[in-house]
Amino acid sequence: MEDALTVSRLQFAFTVTYHYLFPMLTMGLALLIFVLKSVYMRGRNDLYNRAARFWGKIFAVTFVFGVVTGIPLEFQFGTNWAAFSAFTGDIIAQTLAMEGAFAFFLESAFVGLFLFGERRFGQRLHWFSSLMVFLGTWASGYFIITTNAWMQNPVGYRVLENGNIELNDYWAVLLNPWMFAQYAHNMGGAVVCGAFVMAGLGAFYVLSGRHVEYGRIFLKVGVIAGALSSLWMLFPTGHFSSDQVAEHQPVALAAMEGHFQTDREADLVFIGQPDMEKMEIDNPIVLPGGLSILLYGPAGGEVKGLEGFPEKNWPDNIPLLYYSYHVMVGLGTFFIGIMFLAAFMLWRGWLYTFRPMLWVLMLAIPFPFIANTAGWLTAELGRQPWLAYGLMRTSEGVSPLVSSGNVLFTLIGFAGVYLIMGLLYIVLMVREVGHGPEGEHETLENTENLTA
């Protein structure tokens, strides 16, 4: 905790991880709300409209938390990572500024319209605004992922005589090859999140016998979306992501997989604890030769282990990186399992009455959040010790004159504010869920009577 670098890293990691808890839900829900609203527009079944409105309320609260926790991030590049901002600003600020110009304006305009405009402006505009909200949140995902993709895999720049870099190919940055897999994977993760929350809440309503007809809708939509998106996370996107890491960041891959010695028949580790002193995995359960086959097909191939790389290029927290990656992949496998089982039951018509499955779905709500967070930990820890891969080390990017004491103060402040916000969010969600999809009339009438 002594140096400003460590504290700044902690602060960034904490604030961005916290922030992302909200967008992963809003981006997923934005798609599902659009689906609900579209179903309503076709069949004019009012249940679906109410359902869309109900999720709109959940979306609204989550969105606010996403907005207010997002603003600090945009500023922290300057406050805590001034050297990094000065060095890479010519490139990454392009995409960050484009996010503001194209995504945030769009979102803010149409979220207002979506939340306040249904009664005044009618169904068609309401449907349209749900579409625009979906596109807006997904566009913002695109720009932020493109920014991150550049840090993972810098492209489209040239090095000047004085060692600085500048942008020289705009489209190369926007169409960074790294971005495609990352975007597809990450947005899939958001849909997984939205789908589990929707299905889990549906299960809760059905189990507790309240709002049962809505509970069934939530279950149906959530399980279908959940099954599709869970599979999507493994194949093709998860697979492509790991290929990409193997190609561009082989040292990160070795660390993620807990792969210490270079080997032609590298094992795939399922379970085990990396032992950094002895450079091996304790209590291993492995698939012999599995890693080589995954990366190079049945013929296999040599996979370089950590020892094959100079230690100064190793990610600096290998155990955490290893665990994050295994938690993500482990949960991903688990998601596929339960969602396909649930989808099968839905198809056979057993789902709404088979209580154990409903319990599982309900209790699974937190896990996509954990998986998404673990995914980001994997990506960001794997990128270490680089801030922009191969170009700038994390230790070089920190603000030169900001002292550790100041950063510690603000870190503690953020921790306090965010702790309270977390509690508030939970209180609000519990109330919203308590009111249920029909609750809106209750609250509206109450407020109408509240004249002074």
Added chain:
Amino acid sequence: MDTFWFIAVALMITLYVLLDGFDLGAGTIHLFAAKNEQERRTILRAIGPVWDGNEVWLIAGGGTLFFAFPILYASSFSGFYLPLIIVLWLLIIRGLSIELRGHINDPLWASFWDGMFFIGSTLLAIFFGAALGNVVRGVPLDEDGYFFQPLWTDFSPFSEPSGILDWYTVLMGLLALTTLVVHGANYIAVKTENRLNARSRRISRFAWVALVVLTVLGTIATFWVSPWMLESFGARPYGYVLPLVAVAGLIGMIVFNVRERDREAFLASSAYIVGMLTSTVFAVYPRVLPAVNPENSLTITNAAASDYGQAVGLIWWSIGMVLAVVYFVVIYRLFRGKVRLEDEGY
């Protein structure tokens, strides 16, 4: 090209102050303007659909600043470390207070968020003013273009090192607060009826008196602290138009207020804000961050992004801004007129 981006960033920040300014002002006055639950909610409804969009101008302006002048972004954001983070906390508190208040129907809950809305908005207005004051006074940049300022030292703008808060920057903060109070009151007057409308108008009138005093004091203090501010006007006399716009706005506010023409009064306070900000920016140009030691000042040239970057930026930026303006016009038109509570949203 550098000049273009200087103007573009200044424009976006001005728009931010103009738009978010009225909801900040509304936050400061709502405790006094609204006397009961209905009126409180009316005020919140008047800004509900638009405040987030207004705030996006800050994010987009910050983003544009970052991309057009990366060095300025790095230097100023790290130099103003503490106050900026405090501003972030205030933005969080304020955003939550606007949005969460209506989700639980309980008088204590509502009062709590009313208080937060007031505190957040008021302090933000002061901080923004103080920030501008710092730019005008100059900051202790070193040869590498970095600085770090403590929150305060001995509160004198002439001592070395000077803090972020000294009597000059605090004066600027109060000026900003008063400006936004008038501006916010004018907006609320436009959007409401009856007693709320009358009270907002009265607040606007009282605050106007303070505004005149502070404007005069602030102008004198500025030229005392930073005499070089006059140079730009001397070199390019057409710049005198800008302070004239501010003065016209100042007069217009009270004239229209007395005649109960709320819309025009709101336009007048907008003109005042535009006039004041553009005069300042005009005087600072071509510096972007004046240093205490003038040799270290950041200017539009030594802080700028690459030519290529600025050129491609011009294309997407123009498209983005046209789109943004279209959204704003559409949204403000859709939600135009006086706020009535019957058509409550979610």
